[in-house]
Amino acid sequence: MILIRAIVRPEKSDSVLASLLDAGFPAVTKIPVVGRGKQRGIKVGEVTYDEIPKELLILVVPDKDKEFVKRIVMEAARTGEKGAFGDGKIFVSPVDEVYTISSGVREE
Amino acid sequence: MKDVMAIIRQNMVNKTKRALAEANISSFTATGSVLGRGKGLVDSKVLAAASDGSPEAIEQLSKGPRLYPKRLLTIVVPDDKVSIVVDAIIKVNKTGNPGDGKIFVLPITEAVRVRTGEDGDAVLD
Numbered sequence: 001m002i003l004i005r006a007i008v009r010p011e012k013s014d015s016v017l018a019s020l021l022d023a024g025f026p027a028v029t030k031i032p033v034v035g036r037g038k039q040r041g042i043k044v045g046e047v048t049y050d051e052i053p054k055e056l057l058i059l060v061v062p063d064k065d066k067e068f069v070k071r072i073v074m075e076a077a078r079t080g081e082k083g084a085f086g087d088g089k090i091f092v093s094p095v096d097e098v099y100t101i102s103s104g105v106r107e108e
Numbered sequence: 109m110k111d112v113m114a115i116i117r118q119n120m121v122n123k124t125k126r127a128l129a130e131a132n133i134s135s136f137t138a139t140g141s142v143l144g145r146g147k148g149l150v151d152s153k154v155l156a157a158a159s160d161g162s163p164e165a166i167e168q169l170s171k172g173p174r175l176y177p178k179r180l181l182t183i184v185v186p187d188d189k190v191s192i193v194v195d196a197i198i199k200v201n202k203t204g205n206p207g208d209g210k211i212f213v214l215p216i217t218e219a220v221r222v223r224t225g226e227d228g229d230a231v232l233d
Binding site for chain 1: 110114115116139142143144145146147173175178180190194197198201202203204205206207208209210211212213214215
């Protein structure tokens, strides 16, 4: 299993969640976060905002679905045709073990 | 060392804290409220409201699983304590119903104590 952390625009997270549901990946955890990226925040006139609100989506999926899920998240989270700065990032990490608490069993 | 990520019911945090303390796992990080959905098996309230004819509930049902507030605990422990933590969390949080939560175990390559700069398993005590 692999864990996918996707940092997306708050206004895009609903469409990402809907696309994931349609693609058969209902399970997801959503956390509101703030952050900045390569552009060092947003400069509006004299003021720089370097803590921009985003939403962190956490999914754990089987290894074989990695590319598929990445593509779904990317297509749903992108702004416009080409995308724009601030659309977010996707990080993928390995997961050693997964347990479902209600049954207490280890998932494969 | 491993990172044990546990997503549990909100009202189970205190019990889980106590159980971890009893198992000699003293340190952990709790994230405030997180939102989550699982396989969509938990919709008893929505179902009940929908059967009473509430239009909002019926609309929600048609959208598929909704997001429920949960708590996320992050516990970083040495490799040999992973099973102790996982067993303790499962024992306390298991009600047998969908929505009890999930536990993910992730590898961690390095841990550093900010105060002294030392690293390795020693910082996890």
